[in-house]
Every structure is written in C-alpha cells, then in structure tokens.
Amino acid sequence: MKRGLVYALLILAVFLVQNNIFAASSLVITVPNLLLILVFSFGFMRGSFEGMLIGFACGLLTDLFFGSTIGLSALIFSVLGYGIGVLGRIYYTEYVSLPLTLCLLSDLLYLLGIYVFAIVLGGGHGFVPYLTKIVLPEMLYTGLMAILLYPLFRQTEKLTRRWEEKNTRKYV
C-alpha cells in the first residue's frame, strides 16, 4: 500500500519533469529517457513483477498523452521492466557499472522496439539516420542521467523499505 503510493508519486513526478518542465524550450533537442531509468532502476532492485507494473504504468501514461496507439509504449516498457527484473535476480545490485550498462542496453532495446513497431505500423524510414540522430544521442543523455538518478532511486527504495518495516514491527 505504502509502496504503491511511493511508486505512484515517483512515476508522476518523473513523467511531469520529463514532459512538462522544459516543454516550451525546444522540440528539437534530445531529451534523456527518465521514465526508462525509473523502470530500469526499480525493475533491477525489486524484481520482475514490480518492474513490469511500473513499466506498464509509465508506458500507459506516455501513450495516453502522446501516443497514437494506446498500449504500444506500455507493452515495450512492461516487457523491459520484466526482463530487467530477471537480470536483477542474477546479478548483485550494489555495483553501478553493470546497472548502467544494462540501462543503456534497455534504452537501445526500447528504441529498437519503437523502430520495429513503426515499420510494422507503416512509418518506416532509414535506419542509419535513426541510429545517429536519435539512438546514440538519447543513449548518451540517458546514461549520464542514470548515473545521477540510480543512486537517488536506490535511496528512495531504502527509505520506502524502512517506512514499511516500521509498521510491520508493531505486529511482531
């Protein structure tokens, strides 16, 4: 319950920051994919199930406001959240370099997923410009932001767990 509340607030905050805070400044510049960092971080720390749920919520929110087909980003984000959760079970969560690599990899997968769907839905075009103009810049920015945000999300996770445990102890 408390955890759900924390997640809802986090998702909302990240969504608003990403989509609204610098909305008026520019449409052309590359923005880091903050929602993906959120999905990735919690999927990695908390496992498949929660990664998938957060992914679904983030994707759905994006779709409702900006997507042409509701459910497309939700699908990609939930599958990514799930996959990251599976990897998180195998690897130890303390090191940052590995999560970072995974985050970049998931951004790449996300962008490739969007590309494949765009072709399926009939809006395909050159792959090389897509790679150089969108994929590489976005991965760079997302990677940089992940270095800053991942520790922040880890801290949030710790605080949330402490908050949860405070109440459960009363019943022991």
Added chain:
Amino acid sequence: MSEPRRSRNPRGGLLIVIGICLFLMLVSSLSPGFARVLRDGIGTVLMPMQKGMNRAGSYLSGRLEALQELRRVREDNERLEEELGQLREENAKLKLNEQELDAMRELLHLQEQYREYESMGAHVIGRSSGNWYQSFLIDKGSKDGLEAGMNVMAGGGLVGLVTSVGNNTSTVSTIINTGRYVSAMTTRSGHSFLVAGSLELYADGMLALENIPLGADVEPGDMVVTSNISDVFLPGLLIGYVEETVTDANRLLRSGSLRPVADFDNLDMVLVITTLKGTGETP
C-alpha cells in the same frame, strides 16, 4: 511483509499485462471513442499539474537564458547595425516587389482564404517524451471547440495537426515528424510536391522536399504553401521557403530542403485554426 523479490507468479503476470496492452492497442485503433474516454479522464486530473510544472520550467529556462543573453546581445548589436543598413536598401527594392506579390496572391485566392479561417490561441504545456515522435500538448481541448484534424500554426507558419483531443488538452503532431507528408506548392509557379519531416534535416531546423517534377520551376527562396490536394491541411497556409533543390539519382524527380517559418525550437504560443478541411471552405 515486503521482500524485494516477491514470490508471486511473475510469468503469469507478464502474460496478463501483455494481453492488456495488446487489447488496448486493438481497441484504441478500432474505436477512437474509447481512447478519448481514457485520455479525458487522465487529462482532467493531470492538466493542472502539467501547467504548473511547465510554468516552473519556463521560469528556470528563462533565468538561464537571461544570463546567456547579455553576452549575446552585445555581439548582436554590432552585427545588427551593419545589417540595418543593408536592410534599408533591400526594403526599398522589396516594396516594388510587394505590388507584384499582391497581384499573384489574388490570383491564387490566398488572401480570401486566410481571412475565412477562424483561429484560437493556445499555450504549449508539454512535449512527447520520446525523441522519435515530435508531438506536443496544448492547453485547449474539446471544451474550447477543438477537434482532431485542425491545423496548427505558430509564428505565421504551419506547425502540425491536432491528432487527439481531450476535455482540456489536445495533442498536436508536428510536420517535422518523419512519415508525415504535406502536399505543398510554390506561390510563384504553382508546381506541387511534398514536404516531409526528415531525421537527417530536422537537426538543422529543416524539412525535406520530395517529388518535385524535374521540369518544375522551383527555385531557392520560393515561398511554399499547403496545396489544395491535401486532405487534412487547409490550402494556402505558409510552410516556409525553399532552401535548395537537387536532382535525384534516378533523374526523374528532384528533392530538396525547406526552411520552415515556424520556429520548432521555441514553441510557446500556437494558433489553432478551427476551420476544418472539407467542412469550412466553400469558395
């Protein structure tokens, strides 16, 4: 109570979530009404927050810009004074040209059409999160009489198209989107061709020109407006000016680039034309 990795059945959950997503995709592409209801609900709740965040962002970026601007202003001032002299000279020449232009506009009935279109101002309050689809959110919706398919202008140039409408917000898909084609023509010669969003060009603030007939009289500097052929864009809306043209490798057509009038880098206020193509314009 809450272990990090719960022993719920995550694989079953994944299948359910995928199912929900596919269902949503199917339903929303089959019935626009369903998507509308969902968008309205979430839009009504989030709109005040989005507006607030947007204001905060504008304030921050405004502060940052003010600092950078001081330095720029000094350099600009010098350059501008030089330009002023040149412009005065050009202005005299252009006044002569204007009379010629008026005559041509009349020929195309552009002027009358522009006047017939009714429009409404709106603030940009959000942008799409991906770097792929260039669309943005405005603070007017069906309550203000907006409908999907309405054309959107900024700074005198075409920006895009309203693609979905909520109660208080609407999403605008821009013409710099790859895969979005606008049929257009030059005001000078009336030859028609396509204006398209292009990944290679938009970083430089340009759009692509495609399918220009080989013999067509299309030169750099020509004014490009939307043509009558388009089924979604009203005719006669200014898009931009031809930057350059080159003959395609197959030597059958020409392509090129176009500098749009609308400043996609700095969208703040836009104008939504509430006249819809196919309903409003009876000459």
